[in-house]
Amino acid sequence: MSLRLSTVILPVDRWQECGRAKWQRAEELGFHAAYTYDHLSWRVPFRDGPWFGAVPTLTAAATATERLRLGTLVTSPNFRHPVTLAKELMSLDDVSGGRITLGIGAGGTGFDATALARSDQEPWTPRERADRFGEFVMLLDRLLTEDGKDGVSYDGTFYSAGGASAGGAQNIPGCVQRPRLPFAVAATGPRGLKLAARYGQAWVTTGDPKLYENGTPQESVQALRGQIEKLGKACADAGRDVAELDKVLLTGFTPDRARPLESVDAFVDFAGRHRDLGFTEIVIHWPIPDSGFAADQDVFEKIAAEALTQLN
Template sequence: MRLSTVILPIYRWSTEGRKEWERAEALGFHAAYTYDHLAWRTFRDGPWFGAVPTLTAAAATTSRMRLGTLVTSPNFRHPVTLAKDLITLDDVSDGRITLGIGAGGNGFDATTLRRSDEEPWTPRERADHFDEFVPLLDQLLREPSVTYEGTFYAANEARNIPGCVQRPRLPFAVAATGPRGMGLAARYGQAWVTTGDPKLFETGTPEQSVEAIRGQLTKLGTACEAIGRDAAELDKILLTGFTPGRPLESLDAFVDFAGTHFAMGFTEIVLHAPIPDSDFAVDEKVFERIATEGLAQLGH
């Protein structure tokens, strides 16, 4: 099992930002991710910086851990420009970028680029865009020139030379719970990402969450089987912070939580870096103990 972290892009680089990413590497995390939003939830009225420039700076100040988004979505991204940014990031980081990608949701950047009289995409419309977005992005990152005309996106001799440092392209970690998203994870993903079942976060129990996630894993297996792929080929990533319980309350609580999910087949657990006075407020010393001792307690 691997242990990673998410650093929200809320810090000025010259003061706290650089230190957060350097600390993550010093603590030994496998990867450090950031959210790719224009604004997000309770942080909407505070500082929030762009994911791509943040990751570029992080790539220049770190040398070992992997870096990436968790997650990017079609809400405000276009495959052609995103591919160019990703190829550049992969080059600057010397092949350490993972693209976490999902269909996106309602609210915030789902409507930022829309006119006031336009409705947000429905769940079906988000899935339709995602269905086209992921295959086109895959093609753009693999091929030096792409021409494509689809329902939502177009590319006219889009050049992406020299391509990714990682071959044939940088890895995709596809966030999905529904059948169409699972199908994309099975076909294009090197990893699958879940946050659990959001309906259980406030009123469910940890046991119910485990069963819901077990059901998601079964759906992923079915999607892989449908195209003749072994689901064991995909890494399984759990982004914590959205399931019932308090796995970061203590080292013992984390070890119990991580051990349960490791036994289910998860290969990577991602923890939010602590943010005081927020939903991600945890004891800094406990967080550092989990980062440095948690996997050893599990025997990994």
């Protein structure tokens, strides 16, 4: 099974200083894709430092590169609305010449999860997050697929589109990629996996968060095997072949999170074990000093240049 290697470039650098150079270097190194997080801010040590918007960053990256796929890992309903997001994504797909993948997930608590809430408003419960996510993905799929002049009209529990006088929310001329740009759905629970099976062109996981602190690499592999099995069942229930979906592992959150970037051999060992589980794409973070994503830049680039020749 062929394996692709991609990277995540966090939006922490001013574009004119070194932001542009990182995305261009990612293309030079031959990465399949370069993604960025879609947050308003993120956890320590990034919480009180520079953090730029995902869509403008990806738009700039699209004009600075030619072949590299680009996308979010991941966008969530925390501060996004399907109608405005669909318009931005359609435009971004156009600027990039059809190189955009939307990584999308239910979102979590903390950081920017309550940025748009009133001071007396309680955070969404896990059930409400799942409910919102389901409606969010369904409506976004319609908005990006039904791009004719009639537009999309919808009145849901959490979202609406195309009010009585608007005549439908329009996204003309639609995405360059047809019938729309691909969704990479991040999910581990049953409801999220159903959404991946129904709407996804790819599925994303970071592993089992319960194993992050005290788990072992072996336990992590077993947990990921179980997630892929559950994805297969969700696809079977949806009448779909699980082989149609790419399986994407966003690294940095498994028990052995630091080891894969210690050397080319360490990465090949890590990636080979996960390829054998069925993963088709491994995503590694661009090194950031003094953070949980610190790594030797030379080793990182050597992995990008050499690792796949040993794996494929």
